[in-house]
Amino acid sequence: MERVEKVDDLGNSIVFKRWRGRTFDRDTRGNVGDQLKMIESFRCRPDDVLLCTFPRSGTHWVYNMARMIQTKNLQYSGTPEMMEFQDMKIIDEMKSPRMFHTHLSYPFIPEEAKKGQLKIIYVLRNPKDAACSYYTFLSKVENTSYSGNMDGYLNAFLSEEFIGSGGSWFTHTKEWNNAMTTSQHLKILFLKYEDLKKNLYQNILRIATFLEVDHEESFLKKVEQAVGFDNLKKEHTTTAGESELWRHLGDNGRMPIYKKGVIGEWKNMLTVAQNERFDKVYKDKMSDLAGNIDLVYE
Template sequence: MDIIEMTDEQGNWYKYKRYDGRPYVPLVYGNVKDQLQLLDSYEFRNDDVFLCTYPKSGTHWVHNIINMLRTGSMKHQGGHELMEFHDIKRLDNMSHPRTIATHITYNILPSTIKCGVGKIVYVMRNPKDVFVSLKCFLGLLKKNVYEGDTDGLLRIFLSDEFGIGVGGSWFNHTKEWDNAKSVNTALNIHTIKYEDIKRDPYGEIEKLAKFLETDSSVTFLDNIVKHIEFDRMKEEHTKSAGATEQWAHLCENGRLPLYRKGIIGDWRNMLTVSQNEVFDAAIKDKLSTLVQEGFPSDECHDVMRFENRQSGLQQIKSTGAQEVLSEMDDRRRREKNILVFGVKEQTSSDGKERKGKDEKEIEEMLRASSLPSEARKCVTKIFRLGKFDKEKEDQF
């Protein structure tokens, strides 16, 4: 294992561990080779649940959901055991049933887990939001692994050679897990998307409860939904449960800055146009390659569809005719609760068929938005933009 410190031409500094051609964040316990070998020989249990994520993908959030489902207790769990970051003896001291988290890429996962021991919950999040969350997280630590500007961190994040993770970049992590789900039939795995939990927490928790074979009664799941609301979790994390001695060298009271905004799409507020273009190019190149290699990925398709849809809306906003923009402003003055989407006009001569296609397209856009499910349910009427007619005013 090597400990590498590098400084690029712009003065950005990065420190990481490297073993067997793979990058690892310095937080990996001790010597990477020794830690991986100890984990590989460890006897995990059939009732273990493994929470597998790339950093900043909702690990702490989902860990609390799993614990609530499995124990029936609504008590907030301040920290989660990441098996690569701790002395392996800590696994023996965990109370059962154990929920063990890891950021390890699939190819270096302990052999017993690959052979089907325990259940795996795999969480994925839009990589742009992962990057923004990671950038803000690193900026709040007292002792850092990166010092520099956003452009430098983005180059590292997108790089397979230096990627910030445990064994690889976000793209490597995604590709290896996607491949595993396709070819390893021994895995007992359930995939969750961060965005889906935000939009439909009850529905996603219900699916997870069935996978984990826990209580799935309406009252129980409603109680969990209430207790895992972002603001409530953030407040709970400020209490004693969030403080740990292990991370005292990184942050005040050892309380990691795990909760920030908890929203979808904050990358739009943080990335410049050029940074977004660099990201888009990497997504197109690396995710397209993944599909071409024969490992179809619903998650990757979702990311690509999401990005394409957003870029399409942005183009409509920037190139729309002046009269359409004027009408949009006029409607906003008359009705503040109107959402405007760019939908290609349908060619069918059947009015009902056109309306049905419009509704379906807009429904997909709403799912990709950051609107909560309650707000989406309030959409009751759909109008196509056209020349404003005074006689139609009452419809609005």
């Protein structure tokens, strides 16, 4: 494992870990390799749910709505336990029904998950909004992994030298897409952030059906209200939003999760030149998946 700190000519700085040619978040536990081995061999339970997202793709939003459905409880659950960052013993000892999360790209999830031993919820957000939201997030936390302007950040995001969980947004998305297309064993629900914004209740119903949880419409409507952006943002300001694991990022571990929660914020953050550069890289890297991924940008 190599800890990498890159500084460009304008002083923009990015820090990440590199393991076997792959990039990982600086806060991935230990030397990365040992943590990935423990994740690979993690023993799953039939009622487990693994939430998988690239950073800033609706993680906390979907986690809380799915957790409410799973537990039949409208209580705010805060931040999920994340496999690459947490002591795996803590996740192993969680009471059933468990729900935990990872930003990891598909090759690094538990082997039993790949064999269908648990249910997976995978959420995809358009990369421009994900990138811009992540930039804002990194600018608000202490001990940030990126310090600098948007242009330097975009250079990193569009490359493979980014604060990833096994790869860039492009690698992450292609590997998950390939897994969903080719694997016959995955028990997976594919959600799009933009679809959730467009029709939240129908997707809450999809989650309940996927989790095989019997809920009346009246309860699911309450879930819809409970996970409204303003409600979650308010709940996050309470002690329920705090996390000891993330205390080094500031505010007692309460991460700046809830920004605006809208589609198309990238139009207010990217210049015309930056957007054109983004489109070119996307076309170069993702053209072979154009028919499989229908993204909404506004």
